Each structure stands twice: as structure tokens, then as C-alpha cells.
Amino acid sequence: MGENIGAAARVMHNFGLNDLRLVAPRDGWPNQKATETARNAQQIITDARVYPELAPALTGVQYLLAATARPRDMVKRMLSPRQALKELAERSASGQACGLMFGPERSGLANEDLILADTLVSIPVNPEYPSLNLAQSVAILCYEWRMATEGNLPSPPALEPPASKDEISGFFSHLTQILDEVDFFKVPEKRERMLHNIHNLFTRAEMNSQDVRTLRGILTALGRK
Amino acid sequence: MGENIGAAARVMHNFGLNDLRLVAPRDGWPNQKATETARNAQQIITDARVYPELAPALTGVQYLLAATARPRDMVKRMLSPRQALKELAERSASGQACGLMFGPERSGLANEDLILADTLVSIPVNPEYPSLNLAQSVAILCYEWRMATEGNLPSPPALEPPASKDEISGFFSHLTQILDEVDFFKVPEKRERMLHNIHNLFTRAEMNSQDVRTLRGILTALGRK
Numbered sequence: 520m521g522e523n524i525g526a527a528a529r530v531m532h533n534f535g536l537n538d539l540r541l542v543a544p545r546d547g548w549p550n551q552k553a554t555e556t557a558r559n560a561q562q563i564i565t566d567a568r569v570y571p572e573l574a575p576a577l578t579g580v581q582y583l584l585a586a587t588a589r590p591r592d593m594v595k596r597m598l599s600p601r602q603a604l605k606e607l608a609e610r611s612a613s614g615q616a617c618g619l620m621f622g623p624e625r626s627g628l629a630n631e632d633l634i635l636a637d638t639l640v641s642i643p644v645n646p647e648y649p650s651l652n653l654a655q656s657v658a659i660l661c662y663e664w665r666m667a668t669e670g671n672l673p674s675p676p677a678l679e680p681p682a683s684k685d686e687i688s689g690f691f692s693h694l695t696q697i698l699d700e701v702d703f704f705k706v707p708e709k710r711e712r713m714l715h716n717i718h719n720l721f722t723r724a725e726m727n728s729q730d731v732r733t734l735r736g737i738l739t740a741l742g743r744k
Numbered sequence: 745m746g747e748n749i750g751a752a753a754r755v756m757h758n759f760g761l762n763d764l765r766l767v768a769p770r771d772g773w774p775n776q777k778a779t780e781t782a783r784n785a786q787q788i789i790t791d792a793r794v795y796p797e798l799a800p801a802l803t804g805v806q807y808l809l810a811a812t813a814r815p816r817d818m819v820k821r822m823l824s825p826r827q828a829l830k831e832l833a834e835r836s837a838s839g840q841a842c843g844l845m846f847g848p849e850r851s852g853l854a855n856e857d858l859i860l861a862d863t864l865v866s867i868p869v870n871p872e873y874p875s876l877n878l879a880q881s882v883a884i885l886c887y888e889w890r891m892a893t894e895g896n897l898p899s900p901p902a903l904e905p906p907a908s909k910d911e912i913s914g915f916f917s918h919l920t921q922i923l924d925e926v927d928f929f930k931v932p933e934k935r936e937r938m939l940h941n942i943h944n945l946f947t948r949a950e951m952n953s954q955d956v957r958t959l960r961g962i963l964t965a966l967g968r969k
Contacts, residue, residue, distance in 0.1 A: 530880055535870035559873050601891065643890050645760035648784050655755055655883040658876075662884045665868050666826065 521546055523624055525556025525564065526654030532560035534661035539567040540576045545623070573632055580618040582610045585636035586656050587628055588649045596638045600663045603640035608667035619660055624653040686731045691718050693738050746771055748849055750781025750789065751879030757785035759886035764792040765801045770848070798857055805843040807835045810861035811881050812853055813874045821863045825888045828865035833892035844885055849878040907956045915956050916943050918963050 521544075528539055541548060548569045557564045570576040577583065584603050598606070611617045620636060622628030633639060642659055644651060651659075695714060704710040724730070746769075753764055766773060773794045782789045795801040802808065809828050823831070836842045845861060847853030858864060867884055869876060876884075920939060929935040949955070 526877065526880075529877065532873045533869045533876050533880075535872075559875070599891070600887075642887065643894055644758045645890075647760075648757045650784070651758050651883075652751065652754065652879075654877075655751075655758075655880055658880040658883055659887045662825075662867065662887075665870075666824070669868055 520624065520653075521550035521552030521554075522556045523653040524550065524567075525553035525558075525560075526652075527621070527657040528553070528557040528560040528563040528567070530654055530658040530661055531563055532557075533658075534665045536661055536664070537563050537566070539563050540618075541567055541569045542573050542576050543571055544569065573635065577618065577635060579616050581615045582607065582617045583620055583636045584618070584638050584640050584660075585620045585628055585633050586660060587622070587633060587639050587641060588644065588651065595633065595636070598638055598640055600640055600642055600660055601666075603638055604660060604663035605667045606638070608664060611668075619657075619664075621653060621656060624650075682726045682728045682731045686728060687721065687726065690731050690735050690738075691721065693735055697738055697741065745849065745878075746775035746777030746779075747781045748878040749775065749792075750778035750783075750785075751877075752846070752882040753778070753782040753785040753788040753792070755879055755883040755886055756788055757782075758883075759890045761886055761889070762788050762791070764788050765843075766792055766794045767798050767801050768796055769794065798860065802843065802860060804841050806840045807832065807842045808845055808861045809843070809863050809865050809885075810845045810853055810858050811885060812847070812858060812864050812866060813869065813876065820858065820861070823863055823865055825865055825867055825885055826891075828863055829885060829888035830892045831863070833889060837893075844882075844889075846878060846881060849875075907951045907953045911953060911956045912946065912951065915960050915963075916946065918960055922963055922966065 524539075524541065524544060531537060531539065544550065546552070548567075549564070554561070554564055568576070584607055607617045607619075620628065620632070622632065640660065642651060642656060694717070698704065704713060721734075726734075749764075749766065749769060756762060756764065769775065771777075773792075774789070779786070779789055793801070809832055832842045832844075845853065845857070847857065865885065867876060867881060919942070923929065929938060946959075951959070
């Protein structure tokens with residue numbers, strides 16, 4: 520289906536992959552639906568190579584993973600996406616030309632296609648409804664490829680450094696003073712326990728210096744009333 | 745977009761999730777496109793709850809993850825999908841009601857929505873084209889949820905146990921005998937080395953007993969000629 524091919528191209532671009540090879544696309548090629556669905560991944564669609572059958576599409580590929588939902592009656596190693604893409608990334612880093620192979624959404628890959636793969640990869644789905652959309656299978660494997668190559672962490676946001684303990688203590692003393700002024704602690708024997716809880720609450724908030732200044736500004740404003 | 749809602753429902757069903765809450769869907773509700781795209785996930789569409797704004801949709805949710813592509817100017821913990829869904833799965837296992845929040849595909853979640861989340865989660869995409877399809881973001885986070893809850897391995901295929909070393913040696917002796925009969929090794933000093941390589945090749949093939957029987961059958965048939 521053109522839509523599936525276009526969506527697969529788009530998600531390849533999302534994860535930084537670009538070599539798309541198509542085997543006997545059902546609705547011919549080029550395909551208007553594929554072009555529309557690909558959005559910003561037009562270059563991948565333009566550069567896609569089309570083959571009448573699978574074998575020539577694998578020219579140059581040294582290690583091939585095949586995505587399949589159903590374990591078949593076939594003696595072939597099967598890994599989870601995490602394990603499989605970690606291995607593929609290691610092979611790729613050592614210079615091997617690696618490929619990921621997907622079948623048509625409804626039927627999946629045939630046994631004669633799976634035979635050509637080195638390893639099968641199966642996405643752990645709900646057994647009651649294992650039929651994943653094709654482009655979503657592509658998304659999950661491309662995601663695992665990127666996790667295996669780019670590391671686990673997205674670029675962290677520029678977090679403000681946390682406030683120092685003396686800034687927090689200063690705020691807390693200020694707060695305690697104001698609470699005492701307004702006679703907040705009506706039952707004296709509960710005062711200490713309540714103060715501990717309040718202090719704890721503000722500690723958990725992981726405030727930065729600006730947060731502390733803001734809260735002290737509020738206290739100052741309230742204290743004036 | 746109805747298509748995105750339907751595709752998200754389908755992938756939720758693929759990974760065994762079912763509680764869908766919608767906030768002010770653009771094209772109203774119910775939505776024909778959502779129903780069509782959801783395929784076998786009709787129950788999730790039927791049971792979906794619709795809210796005019798975000799706050800009431802979060803009723804009962806104790807821990808909220810928000811998917812966002814862009815680190816914002818916001819002091820909030822941000823994790824990779826793997827880390828975030830591992831933590832969510834742990835909280836869920838301890839009885840906390842957990843939610844995953846996604847924004848509209850084009851604009852993403854607004855800062856005022858992100859404030860309500862406990863943790864931000866960012867999918868590591870190609871910075872040149874970070875715009876993931878909404879349902880594919882849902883797919884990747886649902887996949888990581890299932891990996892965190894169901895373990896790393898898909899149910900393994902029923903692999904035949906490997907052939908014993910004596911079965912393989914028996915085959916290899918048979919092969920060597922036939923190769924000698926047909927005078928395969930024309931250069932005697934290369935014989936041993938070639939035999940080693942051939943033996944190695946069949947060792948790497950990780951044959952099972954049936955494979956060995958098949959190969960021996962072939963040798964027997966060829967030996968008769």
C-alpha cells in the first residue's frame with residue numbers, strides 16, 4: 520500500500536535512515552499516496568529502488584533482519600527488537616552492510632523470504648491482536664536502531680541548577696516566622712511535626728534559586744499585609 | 745485528526761492497553777475516520793472518554809508522563825522512553841494509576857499541559873526531522889511499556905535442539921569419504937586445510953539432527969551415482 524510505504528519512509532527519516540528498497544509494490548511505482556504520506560521524506564521516496572523480486576533487492580546486504588509477528592516452523596534465531604537492533608548496530612559499526620526486511624501488512628513475510636534472513640525479530644505484542652500497522656513496526660525497529668547507536672538519553676534540557684541548602688533554609692526560616700506571626704500552629708505540640716512535613720514538601724520540590732526567590736517574594740508580599 | 749486517534753487506538757490494542765481519554769478532539773466525537781482507522785480496536789473507540797479540557801481528563805491519574813519532542817524552557821525531569829516506561833511500569837505494579845499524555849501531531853503539548861506531568865519523555869529522533877507521526881509516538885511508548893512489563897523476549901519459536909557432535913562428525917566423515925572418492929582434493933597438501941574449512945562451515949550452520957539426516961541422505965544419493 521502506498522500509504523504504508525510513505526509512512527515507512529517518513530519514520531525512516533525521523534530516525535536518520537534513508538536507503539529504501541521496494542520489492543514489487545502492489546500499486547506500482549512511483550505512487551502518489553506514498554509521496555503524500557512521506558511528508559518531509561521526499562528524498563527517500565525519490566531515491567527508493569524498486570525490484571521485481573526479493574533476491575536482487577538484497578544485493579550488497581551482508582546481514583539481514585526480518586520482522587515477523589508469527590514464529591514459523593523454521594529453525595532460525597529469533598530476537599526481541601532490543602537485542603536484534605543492538606546486534607545489527609554492532610555489525611554496522613564494524614562495517615557490515617545491514618538490512619531490515621518487512622513484509623506486506625496483511626500477510627507478513629513468506630517463509631521463502633524469511634529463509635534469506637540471518638535473524639528474525641519479533642515485536643512483543645498483545646497475542647489477542649498482534650496485527651501491527653506496517654509503518655509502526657518500522658518505527659519501533661528504527662527507534663531501537665537509534666537507541667542502540669545514539670545512546671539512551673535524549674539531549675537533556677538546560678535545567679537550572681538546584682538551589683543551595685542555605686537558600687532553602689533561608690526560605691524555610693522566613694516561612695516559619697510568618698506562620699508563627701499569623702498563629703498558624705494553633706496546637707503547639709503539633710508545631711514541630713507540621714514544620715518537618717512542610718520542610719520536606721519543599722525539599723521534594725527540587726527548587727532552583729529562582730524558585731526560592733519567587734517564594735520569598737510571595738512571603739514578603741504576604742508578610743506586609 | 746480522526747485518523748491519528750484511530751491509529752493510536754489500534755496500537756494501544758496491539759500492546760494491550762485500553763483506557764483512551766480524548767481532550768477536545770478537533771473534528772468532534774464520535775469520528776468516522778477514527779472508527780475506520782482503529783480496525784480491530786473498536787472497543788477502545790467506543791469506550792473512549794471525551795473531555796472539554798485537560799484537567800478533568802486526568803481525574804484519578806497519580807503519575808503522568810508527557811511525550812514531547814522539544815525540550816522546553818521548563819524545569820522538569822526528562823527521560824528516554826526506555827527509562828520513563830520502566831519507571832511507569834514499576835509505579836503501575838505498585839498500584840499507582842499511570843497515564844501517558846500526547847499532544848496534537850503538529851503543535852505538540854503546550855507548556856501549560858506539560859506542567860501537569862510528573863516527567864517528560866522524549867523519543868530520540870533525527871534532529872533534522874523530529875516530527876514523528878502521533879500514532880508512531882504512541883506505538884514506541886506502548887512498545888516500551890510492554891517491554892518493561894512483559895520482559896525482553898518474545899515467546900521463542902520451538903527450535904529443534906542442535907545435532908550432537910557425533911552426528912556432525914559422522915556426516916563429516918561421510919562427506920570426506922565421498923570427496924576423496926571423486927578426487928575432489930587435486931592438490932594433496934591443501935587437503936587438510938580445505939577439510940578444516942568445510943568442517944568449520946558446517947559447524948557454523950548450527951544444524952539439528954534432521955539437517956544432518958537430510959545432508960547424509962544427499963551424500964548417499966550422490967555417492968550412488
